[in-house]
Amino acid sequence: PTQGDLEEAVESKVQAVFEELGRRATWANGGYPFILTNGTVRLRTDTSQIESIPDCGIAYLFALGATYYRHQYYKSLPKPKAQNDNFPGKEQLEDLFQVRGTIASAGFVNGHAISFGFPRADGSAFYAKLASVGKDLADGVPKAGWEAGASPKPNDGGVDIIAWRHCPDRLPGQLYMLGQCASGDNWEEGKVPVLDHENFHEYYWSQRPHSPLVAATFLPFDYRAFVMESLPGTIEEAWQSERWRLTKTHGIIVDRFRLAHYFASGLKAAEAGRHKVESVSQVPSLKKWIGEY
Numbered sequence: 001p002t003q004g005d006l007e008e009a010v011e012s013k014v015q016a017v018f019e020e021l022g023r024r025a026t027w028a029n030g031g032y033p034f035i036l037t038n039g040t041v042r043l044r045t046d047t048s049q050i051e052s053i054p055d056c057g058i059a060y061l062f063a064l065g066a067t068y069y070r071h072q073y074y075k076s077l078p079k080p081k082a083q084n085d086n087f088p089g090k091e092q093l094e095d096l097f098q099v100r101g102t103i104a105s106a107g108f109v110n111g112h113a114i115s116f117g118f119p120r121a122d123g124s125a126f127y128a129k130l131a132s133v134g135k136d137l138a139d140g141v142p143k144a145g146w147e148a149g150a151s152p153k154p155n156d157g158g159v160d161i162i163a164w165r166h167c168p169d170r171l172p173g174q175l176y177m178l179g180q181c182a183s184g185d186n187w188e189e190g191k192v193p194v195l196d197h198e199n200f201h202e203y204y205w206s207q208r209p210h211s212p213l214v215a216a217t218f219l220p221f222d223y224r225a226f227v228m229e230s231l232p233g234t235i236e237e238a239w240q241s242e243r244w245r246l247t248k249t250h251g252i253i254v255d256r257f258r259l260a261h262y263f264a265s266g267l268k269a270a271e272a273g274r275h276k277v278e279s280v281s282q283v284p285s286l287k288k289w290i291g292e293y
Helices: 003-031 055-076 090-109 126-137 193-204 235-250 256-271 280-292
Strands: 034-037 040-043 112-115 161-165 175-181 205-207 213-218 252-254
Touching: 003 034, 003 055, 003 256, 055 090, 055 256, 055 280, 090 112, 090 161, 090 175, 090 213, 090 252, 090 256, 090 280, 112 126, 126 161, 175 193, 193 205, 193 213, 193 235, 213 235, 235 252, 252 256, 256 280
Parallel strands: 175 213, 213 252
Antiparallel strands: 034 040, 112 161, 161 175
């Protein structure tokens, strides 16, 4: 190839990179922490201090750190991996990811969101927390305690997040979401959140909510990384097909870009006092985790 051919190839690659970054910025919208301008990429801050980054962009940065840990760092460790794992903040990763998911779910439904996954930050017992949720939800009646057929140690009953948006009359019949957070590589294996949610209502509610359920699975990853090129059609067609397939068993897939977008809107609504959103007080912990990473 000639010098001109090489320059053209490089220019094409650079253009493809910025087109991809542009798509990410569009998908993450207000939750995108970078600014693309004049062929450069920089954080939305004038300093290198993590504290100065706007809170709305923290979810995206946390997702990048979680993805790096799961997909690169941990996989590259020599065996035994657990003993050689010195990644800072690894013990807090799952709990902090649930913080992101809870705030994002509030943005998704434009309403209230409760962090229900075990262990709960407020230290509440399962049935006590469920009673509190039932009172706020005002749709359905949760059981007061264990009954035959249910797990003696439900922890969270397969539900990490409960979110809803009341209608102005606050009567039954509203937007109602149950979500699961999945930050591991094997997030799809052995999990059927739609079935878990059905069991959650059957075993732990004496009168289940009648509002139509919206199920969701929250991921820190770019879901396209899970789509194999060997699938029929183009990558874009395979991506759409896989999302369509998973929606039946996992509900709405809220991946890195959707999560960042809804995190930003949920955080804004919570800070304005419009909705009850648990976990907002833990946003500084997210920043600390990113700083350590």
